[in-house]
Amino acid sequence: MGAPPLDKPSSSALSANSLSEDILLVNAYNPLPEGFYPENLVNLYKQKGRSFQLARADIEISENVYEAMNTMFTAAKTDGAEGFIITSGYRTRDEQNAIFVSTTDGTAAMPGTSEHETGLAFDVTSMENDNFELTSQFKWLSEHCASYGFIIRYPPGGEDITGYPYEPWHYRYVGKEHAETIMASGLTLEEYLEN
Ligand SMILES: [Zn+2]
Structure with a gap:
Protein backbone atom coordinates (compact mmCIF):
# COMPACT_ATOMS: atom_id res chain seq x y z
CA MET A 1 0.00 0.00 0.00
CA GLY A 2 1.54 3.30 -1.06
CA ALA A 3 0.10 6.67 -0.26
CA PRO A 4 -3.30 7.35 -1.81
CA PRO A 5 -2.41 8.60 -5.30
CA LEU A 6 -5.07 11.29 -5.31
CA ASP A 7 -4.04 12.79 -2.02
CA LYS A 8 -1.67 15.74 -1.85
CA PRO A 9 0.56 16.74 1.03
CA SER A 10 -1.39 19.19 3.13
CA SER A 11 1.30 21.86 2.80
CA SER A 12 1.15 22.02 -0.99
CA ALA A 13 -0.27 25.03 -2.76
CA LEU A 14 -2.99 24.14 -5.20
CA SER A 15 -3.28 25.63 -8.64
CA ALA A 16 -5.97 25.02 -11.22
CA GLN A 53 -21.84 -4.42 5.07
CA LEU A 54 -22.25 -5.39 1.44
CA ALA A 55 -25.33 -5.86 -0.75
CA ARG A 56 -23.40 -8.30 -2.94
CA ALA A 57 -20.22 -10.39 -2.76
CA ASP A 58 -18.73 -9.12 -6.04
CA ILE A 59 -18.27 -5.40 -5.37
CA GLU A 60 -14.80 -4.05 -6.18
CA ILE A 61 -13.17 -0.67 -5.57
CA SER A 62 -9.64 0.79 -5.77
CA GLU A 63 -7.51 -0.33 -2.84
CA ASN A 64 -6.74 3.17 -1.52
CA VAL A 65 -10.45 3.98 -1.61
CA TYR A 66 -11.21 0.82 0.36
CA GLU A 67 -8.66 1.84 2.98
CA ALA A 68 -10.27 5.28 3.30
CA MET A 69 -13.77 3.75 3.44
CA ASN A 70 -12.81 1.30 6.12
CA THR A 71 -11.19 3.99 8.26
CA MET A 72 -14.31 6.13 7.82
CA PHE A 73 -16.84 3.43 8.65
CA THR A 74 -14.74 2.29 11.63
CA ALA A 75 -14.93 5.85 12.95
CA ALA A 76 -18.67 5.88 12.29
CA LYS A 77 -19.06 2.73 14.37
CA THR A 78 -17.13 4.36 17.21
CA ASP A 79 -19.63 7.23 16.99
CA GLY A 80 -22.55 4.78 17.15
CA ALA A 81 -23.40 4.99 13.43
CA GLU A 82 -23.64 1.45 12.08
CA GLY A 83 -25.52 -0.40 9.38
CA PHE A 84 -23.93 1.06 6.25
CA ILE A 85 -24.53 -1.23 3.27
CA ILE A 86 -22.45 -0.73 0.14
CA THR A 87 -24.56 -1.41 -2.96
CA SER A 88 -22.18 -0.51 -5.78
CA GLY A 89 -18.50 0.23 -6.44
CA TYR A 90 -16.46 -0.31 -9.57
CA ARG A 91 -18.38 -1.09 -12.74
CA THR A 92 -16.89 -2.23 -16.01
CA ARG A 93 -17.90 -0.39 -19.14
CA ASP A 94 -19.95 -3.46 -20.12
CA GLU A 95 -21.78 -3.39 -16.78
CA GLN A 96 -22.47 0.33 -17.18
CA ASN A 97 -23.70 -0.36 -20.71
CA ALA A 98 -26.12 -3.00 -19.41
CA ILE A 99 -27.50 -0.50 -16.87
CA PHE A 100 -27.70 2.18 -19.54
CA VAL A 101 -29.68 0.11 -22.01
CA SER A 102 -32.03 -1.27 -19.35
CA THR A 103 -32.82 2.14 -17.81
CA THR A 104 -35.49 3.88 -19.80
CA ASP A 105 -36.00 7.06 -17.76
CA GLY A 106 -32.75 8.72 -18.83
CA THR A 107 -31.13 8.60 -15.38
CA ALA A 108 -28.33 6.14 -16.19
CA ALA A 109 -24.96 7.45 -17.38
CA MET A 110 -23.70 6.65 -20.86
CA PRO A 111 -20.99 3.97 -20.86
CA GLY A 112 -17.64 5.68 -20.30
CA THR A 113 -19.17 8.58 -18.38
CA SER A 114 -20.06 6.93 -15.05
CA GLU A 115 -17.87 7.62 -12.03
CA HIS A 116 -18.34 4.00 -11.07
CA GLU A 117 -16.02 3.08 -13.94
CA THR A 118 -13.16 4.89 -12.16
CA GLY A 119 -13.08 2.58 -9.11
CA LEU A 120 -13.18 5.74 -6.97
CA ALA A 121 -16.90 5.90 -6.12
CA PHE A 122 -19.40 3.90 -4.12
CA ASP A 123 -23.13 3.88 -3.46
CA VAL A 124 -24.40 3.24 0.07
CA THR A 125 -27.72 2.58 1.76
CA SER A 126 -29.05 1.35 5.10
CA MET A 127 -31.99 -0.70 6.32
CA GLU A 128 -33.26 2.24 8.36
CA ASN A 129 -35.18 3.91 5.53
CA ASP A 130 -35.54 3.38 1.77
CA ASN A 131 -34.68 7.07 1.42
CA PHE A 132 -31.03 7.17 2.51
CA GLU A 133 -31.17 10.91 3.04
CA LEU A 134 -33.55 10.37 5.97
CA THR A 135 -31.31 7.91 7.82
CA SER A 136 -29.02 8.43 10.81
CA GLN A 137 -26.28 6.84 8.68
CA PHE A 138 -26.61 9.62 6.11
CA LYS A 139 -26.48 12.25 8.83
CA TRP A 140 -23.15 10.89 10.08
CA LEU A 141 -21.70 10.33 6.62
CA SER A 142 -22.64 13.73 5.22
CA GLU A 143 -21.05 15.42 8.24
CA HIS A 144 -17.84 13.37 8.28
CA CYS A 145 -17.11 12.02 4.79
CA ALA A 146 -14.83 14.91 3.82
CA SER A 147 -12.48 14.13 6.72
CA TYR A 148 -11.83 10.78 5.06
CA GLY A 149 -11.45 12.12 1.52
CA PHE A 150 -14.99 11.65 0.20
CA ILE A 151 -17.48 14.10 -1.29
CA ILE A 152 -21.18 13.99 -2.05
CA ARG A 153 -20.49 14.10 -5.77
CA TYR A 154 -24.00 15.15 -6.87
CA PRO A 155 -25.11 17.73 -4.31
CA PRO A 156 -28.56 19.29 -4.11
CA GLY A 157 -29.00 22.15 -6.57
CA GLY A 158 -26.08 21.02 -8.73
CA GLU A 159 -28.07 19.30 -11.44
CA ASP A 160 -27.48 21.93 -14.12
CA ILE A 161 -23.71 21.59 -13.60
CA THR A 162 -23.19 17.91 -12.81
CA GLY A 163 -25.99 16.60 -15.01
CA TYR A 164 -27.31 14.59 -12.06
CA PRO A 165 -30.07 15.20 -9.55
CA TYR A 166 -29.08 15.10 -5.88
CA GLU A 167 -27.66 11.68 -4.98
CA PRO A 168 -27.20 11.46 -1.19
CA TRP A 169 -26.01 7.84 -1.61
CA HIS A 170 -23.11 8.39 -4.05
CA TYR A 171 -19.65 9.18 -2.61
CA ARG A 172 -16.51 9.94 -4.58
CA TYR A 173 -12.95 9.75 -3.28
CA VAL A 174 -10.84 12.84 -4.03
CA GLY A 175 -8.48 12.84 -1.02
CA LYS A 176 -8.92 14.60 2.30
CA GLU A 177 -7.64 18.04 1.37
CA HIS A 178 -9.76 18.41 -1.73
CA ALA A 179 -12.79 16.83 -0.07
CA GLU A 180 -12.71 19.21 2.89
CA THR A 181 -12.43 22.23 0.60
CA ILE A 182 -15.18 21.03 -1.73
CA MET A 183 -17.65 20.05 1.00
CA ALA A 184 -17.05 23.28 2.94
CA SER A 185 -17.53 25.38 -0.21
CA GLY A 186 -20.73 23.72 -1.38
CA LEU A 187 -19.28 23.66 -4.90
CA THR A 188 -19.73 20.80 -7.34
CA LEU A 189 -16.55 19.02 -8.43
CA GLU A 190 -16.92 20.66 -11.85
CA GLU A 191 -16.95 24.16 -10.29
CA TYR A 192 -14.07 23.33 -7.95
CA LEU A 193 -11.87 22.19 -10.81
CA GLU A 194 -12.58 25.40 -12.73
CA ASN A 195 -11.64 27.63 -9.80
ZN1 LIG B 1 -23.37 5.93 -7.73
Whole structure:
Protein backbone atom coordinates (compact mmCIF):
# COMPACT_ATOMS: atom_id res chain seq x y z
CA MET A 1 0.00 0.00 0.00
CA GLY A 2 1.54 3.30 -1.06
CA ALA A 3 0.10 6.67 -0.26
CA PRO A 4 -3.30 7.35 -1.81
CA PRO A 5 -2.41 8.60 -5.30
CA LEU A 6 -5.07 11.29 -5.31
CA ASP A 7 -4.04 12.79 -2.02
CA LYS A 8 -1.67 15.74 -1.85
CA PRO A 9 0.56 16.74 1.03
CA SER A 10 -1.39 19.19 3.13
CA SER A 11 1.30 21.86 2.80
CA SER A 12 1.15 22.02 -0.99
CA ALA A 13 -0.27 25.03 -2.76
CA LEU A 14 -2.99 24.14 -5.20
CA SER A 15 -3.28 25.63 -8.64
CA ALA A 16 -5.97 25.02 -11.22
CA ASN A 17 -3.53 22.98 -13.30
CA SER A 18 -2.41 20.76 -10.47
CA LEU A 19 -6.03 20.22 -9.49
CA SER A 20 -7.16 18.87 -12.82
CA GLU A 21 -4.11 16.59 -12.97
CA ASP A 22 -4.89 15.35 -9.47
CA ILE A 23 -8.57 14.66 -9.77
CA LEU A 24 -10.07 12.47 -12.43
CA LEU A 25 -13.16 14.29 -13.71
CA VAL A 26 -15.72 12.04 -15.35
CA ASN A 27 -19.01 13.34 -16.68
CA ALA A 28 -20.96 13.54 -19.93
CA TYR A 29 -18.38 15.95 -21.36
CA ASN A 30 -15.35 14.14 -19.96
CA PRO A 31 -15.67 10.43 -20.75
CA LEU A 32 -13.01 7.97 -19.70
CA PRO A 33 -10.67 6.88 -22.47
CA GLU A 34 -11.57 3.66 -24.26
CA GLY A 35 -10.00 0.72 -22.47
CA PHE A 36 -9.61 2.61 -19.17
CA TYR A 37 -9.08 0.17 -16.32
CA PRO A 38 -8.42 1.27 -12.74
CA GLU A 39 -5.38 -0.15 -11.01
CA ASN A 40 -5.42 -1.89 -7.66
CA LEU A 41 -9.04 -2.98 -7.53
CA VAL A 42 -9.90 -5.10 -4.51
CA ASN A 43 -12.95 -7.26 -3.85
CA LEU A 44 -14.66 -5.80 -0.79
CA TYR A 45 -16.11 -9.13 0.32
CA LYS A 46 -12.60 -10.57 0.66
CA GLN A 47 -11.30 -7.79 2.90
CA LYS A 48 -10.78 -8.97 6.45
CA GLY A 49 -11.81 -6.53 9.15
CA ARG A 50 -14.23 -4.72 6.88
CA SER A 51 -16.29 -2.25 8.96
CA PHE A 52 -19.35 -2.07 6.68
CA GLN A 53 -21.84 -4.42 5.07
CA LEU A 54 -22.25 -5.39 1.44
CA ALA A 55 -25.33 -5.86 -0.75
CA ARG A 56 -23.40 -8.30 -2.94
CA ALA A 57 -20.22 -10.39 -2.76
CA ASP A 58 -18.73 -9.12 -6.04
CA ILE A 59 -18.27 -5.40 -5.37
CA GLU A 60 -14.80 -4.05 -6.18
CA ILE A 61 -13.17 -0.67 -5.57
CA SER A 62 -9.64 0.79 -5.77
CA GLU A 63 -7.51 -0.33 -2.84
CA ASN A 64 -6.74 3.17 -1.52
CA VAL A 65 -10.45 3.98 -1.61
CA TYR A 66 -11.21 0.82 0.36
CA GLU A 67 -8.66 1.84 2.98
CA ALA A 68 -10.27 5.28 3.30
CA MET A 69 -13.77 3.75 3.44
CA ASN A 70 -12.81 1.30 6.12
CA THR A 71 -11.19 3.99 8.26
CA MET A 72 -14.31 6.13 7.82
CA PHE A 73 -16.84 3.43 8.65
CA THR A 74 -14.74 2.29 11.63
CA ALA A 75 -14.93 5.85 12.95
CA ALA A 76 -18.67 5.88 12.29
CA LYS A 77 -19.06 2.73 14.37
CA THR A 78 -17.13 4.36 17.21
CA ASP A 79 -19.63 7.23 16.99
CA GLY A 80 -22.55 4.78 17.15
CA ALA A 81 -23.40 4.99 13.43
CA GLU A 82 -23.64 1.45 12.08
CA GLY A 83 -25.52 -0.40 9.38
CA PHE A 84 -23.93 1.06 6.25
CA ILE A 85 -24.53 -1.23 3.27
CA ILE A 86 -22.45 -0.73 0.14
CA THR A 87 -24.56 -1.41 -2.96
CA SER A 88 -22.18 -0.51 -5.78
CA GLY A 89 -18.50 0.23 -6.44
CA TYR A 90 -16.46 -0.31 -9.57
CA ARG A 91 -18.38 -1.09 -12.74
CA THR A 92 -16.89 -2.23 -16.01
CA ARG A 93 -17.90 -0.39 -19.14
CA ASP A 94 -19.95 -3.46 -20.12
CA GLU A 95 -21.78 -3.39 -16.78
CA GLN A 96 -22.47 0.33 -17.18
CA ASN A 97 -23.70 -0.36 -20.71
CA ALA A 98 -26.12 -3.00 -19.41
CA ILE A 99 -27.50 -0.50 -16.87
CA PHE A 100 -27.70 2.18 -19.54
CA VAL A 101 -29.68 0.11 -22.01
CA SER A 102 -32.03 -1.27 -19.35
CA THR A 103 -32.82 2.14 -17.81
CA THR A 104 -35.49 3.88 -19.80
CA ASP A 105 -36.00 7.06 -17.76
CA GLY A 106 -32.75 8.72 -18.83
CA THR A 107 -31.13 8.60 -15.38
CA ALA A 108 -28.33 6.14 -16.19
CA ALA A 109 -24.96 7.45 -17.38
CA MET A 110 -23.70 6.65 -20.86
CA PRO A 111 -20.99 3.97 -20.86
CA GLY A 112 -17.64 5.68 -20.30
CA THR A 113 -19.17 8.58 -18.38
CA SER A 114 -20.06 6.93 -15.05
CA GLU A 115 -17.87 7.62 -12.03
CA HIS A 116 -18.34 4.00 -11.07
CA GLU A 117 -16.02 3.08 -13.94
CA THR A 118 -13.16 4.89 -12.16
CA GLY A 119 -13.08 2.58 -9.11
CA LEU A 120 -13.18 5.74 -6.97
CA ALA A 121 -16.90 5.90 -6.12
CA PHE A 122 -19.40 3.90 -4.12
CA ASP A 123 -23.13 3.88 -3.46
CA VAL A 124 -24.40 3.24 0.07
CA THR A 125 -27.72 2.58 1.76
CA SER A 126 -29.05 1.35 5.10
CA MET A 127 -31.99 -0.70 6.32
CA GLU A 128 -33.26 2.24 8.36
CA ASN A 129 -35.18 3.91 5.53
CA ASP A 130 -35.54 3.38 1.77
CA ASN A 131 -34.68 7.07 1.42
CA PHE A 132 -31.03 7.17 2.51
CA GLU A 133 -31.17 10.91 3.04
CA LEU A 134 -33.55 10.37 5.97
CA THR A 135 -31.31 7.91 7.82
CA SER A 136 -29.02 8.43 10.81
CA GLN A 137 -26.28 6.84 8.68
CA PHE A 138 -26.61 9.62 6.11
CA LYS A 139 -26.48 12.25 8.83
CA TRP A 140 -23.15 10.89 10.08
CA LEU A 141 -21.70 10.33 6.62
CA SER A 142 -22.64 13.73 5.22
CA GLU A 143 -21.05 15.42 8.24
CA HIS A 144 -17.84 13.37 8.28
CA CYS A 145 -17.11 12.02 4.79
CA ALA A 146 -14.83 14.91 3.82
CA SER A 147 -12.48 14.13 6.72
CA TYR A 148 -11.83 10.78 5.06
CA GLY A 149 -11.45 12.12 1.52
CA PHE A 150 -14.99 11.65 0.20
CA ILE A 151 -17.48 14.10 -1.29
CA ILE A 152 -21.18 13.99 -2.05
CA ARG A 153 -20.49 14.10 -5.77
CA TYR A 154 -24.00 15.15 -6.87
CA PRO A 155 -25.11 17.73 -4.31
CA PRO A 156 -28.56 19.29 -4.11
CA GLY A 157 -29.00 22.15 -6.57
CA GLY A 158 -26.08 21.02 -8.73
CA GLU A 159 -28.07 19.30 -11.44
CA ASP A 160 -27.48 21.93 -14.12
CA ILE A 161 -23.71 21.59 -13.60
CA THR A 162 -23.19 17.91 -12.81
CA GLY A 163 -25.99 16.60 -15.01
CA TYR A 164 -27.31 14.59 -12.06
CA PRO A 165 -30.07 15.20 -9.55
CA TYR A 166 -29.08 15.10 -5.88
CA GLU A 167 -27.66 11.68 -4.98
CA PRO A 168 -27.20 11.46 -1.19
CA TRP A 169 -26.01 7.84 -1.61
CA HIS A 170 -23.11 8.39 -4.05
CA TYR A 171 -19.65 9.18 -2.61
CA ARG A 172 -16.51 9.94 -4.58
CA TYR A 173 -12.95 9.75 -3.28
CA VAL A 174 -10.84 12.84 -4.03
CA GLY A 175 -8.48 12.84 -1.02
CA LYS A 176 -8.92 14.60 2.30
CA GLU A 177 -7.64 18.04 1.37
CA HIS A 178 -9.76 18.41 -1.73
CA ALA A 179 -12.79 16.83 -0.07
CA GLU A 180 -12.71 19.21 2.89
CA THR A 181 -12.43 22.23 0.60
CA ILE A 182 -15.18 21.03 -1.73
CA MET A 183 -17.65 20.05 1.00
CA ALA A 184 -17.05 23.28 2.94
CA SER A 185 -17.53 25.38 -0.21
CA GLY A 186 -20.73 23.72 -1.38
CA LEU A 187 -19.28 23.66 -4.90
CA THR A 188 -19.73 20.80 -7.34
CA LEU A 189 -16.55 19.02 -8.43
CA GLU A 190 -16.92 20.66 -11.85
CA GLU A 191 -16.95 24.16 -10.29
CA TYR A 192 -14.07 23.33 -7.95
CA LEU A 193 -11.87 22.19 -10.81
CA GLU A 194 -12.58 25.40 -12.73
CA ASN A 195 -11.64 27.63 -9.80
ZN1 LIG B 1 -23.37 5.93 -7.73
